[in-house]
Amino acid sequence: MVINPTKTVNELITALPYIIDIEDGRKIYHSWRVAILSGLCAKGPVGPGELKYIFYAALLHDIGGVGFPIHIIHYLKRNDKISHNILLSHPIVGAQLVSNIPQMNPAAKIILDHHEWINGHGYPRAKFGDSISFGSQVIRIADSIDIFLQTTRTRTLKQLKDKMSPNIDKEYSKDLFHRAFRILEKDRFFYKILPRKNVPLIFKEIHEEIGLLKIPAKIDAVGKTLEFVAQIVDMKHPFTSGHSLRVSRYAMAIALAMSLGHDEVTRIRWAGLLHDIGKLSVSRHILDKPTTLNHEEYQKIQKHAHQTFVIMNMIPSLRDIALIAAAHHERFDGSGYPFSLSKEGIPRSARILALCDAFDAMTSNRPYRKPLTFEEACREIKKMSGTQFDPEIINYALPVFRSSGF
Ligand SMILES: [Fe+2]
Ligand SMILES: [Fe+2]
Ligand SMILES: [Fe+2]
Incomplete structure (x- = not known):
């Protein structure tokens, strides 16, 4: 398996904010426009x-x-206490997460201060003036511009300028304000970037001009970046904290126990980390619903597996593992989803992931039930041998689960 770390990490970092900015099926491109x-x-x-x-x-x-x-954009111009409390942590959490990506520490520092105001009234550290880095100040004004465009009826450059000028020398400096508006005025750029449909092409052009962040091949940059993505996926759904990482680890241990080759073990580890990435496009109120889901809601949740397939196909370097990741709800007897595959028609790596995904779900806490013990989970798994799960894989998996702290 030949992987170019620079290309792969850049593709992941670019695709992730695009996916997160899909709101109820609508692409809003907040992060791409701010970038x-x-x-x-x-x-x-x-x-x-x-x-x-x-x-x-x-x-x-x-x-x-x-x-x-x-x-997040819906909280930012609301000046109530609830919004303020919700928002306070996100620069710190974001900086912590991003610092886990190799080479990205300087970007993490910029993220930490992206809500600081030059008059000292920002958060999280109430920094003042030029003690805030230039990069953070730039993101502050770019973010503010896009929030006005997304959450108000601002449709002309004059309207935007009128709305934003009261915050000169408070939120952003006069220099930066004029710099931003000169860019928006030049060649009527404001009117090019205003329609959301134009954003992808403009983003692509700017991204090409700025270039890729070089990632050295000698560190496990792809693995670390995928772990970062897995953390983001698990954050979306509070009951699944650590789920993607555990599934990936169980699956890798089983693959090693089965003496699979190095490339297949790597593919399983990576697909495990991303198997639930499709959940990023399922709305929170369904994921979080503590009571039984109705038929329509259940179908929406099931869509996440196919969405995983769609999203991973958007990341060219990871197309090889898209099916493995997406097939984690297929069943050995063919009654699963999203492709109704059966037996050897399901990639072996996906059959391993399916078992690990179910085991982790059974042994994790849920609002509506207690976690199963190792023995109870084993009994359940054995009951479904040959129907939901591949019997051969069960034989390798149970000792691995047993030795994973149960
Ligand atoms: Fe923010
Ligand atoms: Fe933002
Ligand atoms: Fe899962």
Whole structure:
């Protein structure tokens, strides 16, 4: 398996905010638009190296808000205490998460300060003036611009300027304000970026111009970045904390116990980390519902497996493992989803993942039931040998589950 770490990590970091910005099926492109505006504002005042970090920080600036009940942009211009309390943690959580991606520490620092105001009234640290890095100041104004566009009826450049000018020398500096508006005015750029449908093409052009963040091949950058993505996926749903990481670890241990080759073990580890990525496009109120789901809601939840397939096909470097990840709800007898595959028609790696996914679900806490013990989970699994699960894989898996702290 030949993998280019620079290309793969860049594809992941670009695709993730796109997926997170899908709200009830609508693509809102908040992070991509903030990245475009930040990239254009910072180009010139900083060199190409720093520009990349500002651009990538802008892409991931709201990643710490994935666990919020609704998309973060809806809290930002509301001046009530609840919104304020909800928002307070997201720059810190985001910075912590992003610092786990190799080479991304400078971007994490920029994210930490992206809600600081130059008058000292921002959060989380109430920093003041130029003690806030240039990159964080740039993201602050770019973020503010997009929030006005997304949450108000602002449709002309004049309306935007009128709405934003009262915050000069409070939220952002006069210099940066004029710099941002010069960019929006030039060649009527504001009217090009206003329709959401234009965002992907503009984003692609700016991204190509700024270039990829170089990732050294000698560190496990892809694995670490996938672990970062897995954490984001698990944050979306509070009852599944650590689920993707555990599924990946169980599956890798089983693959090793089965003496599978190095490439297949890697594919299983990676597919395990991303198997539930489709859940990022399922709405929170269904994922969080503590009571029984109705038929329609259940169907929406089931869609996550197919969504995993769609999303992973958007990441060219990971297309090889899209089916493995997406097939984790297929059943050995063919009655599963999303493709109704059966027996050897289900990739072996996916059969392993299916078992690990079910075992972890059974032994985890849920609001409506207590976790099963190891013995109870084993009994359940054995009952479903040959119907839901591959009997041969069960033989390898039970000792692995037993030795994983049960
Ligand atoms: Fe934010
Ligand atoms: Fe934002
Ligand atoms: Fe899962």
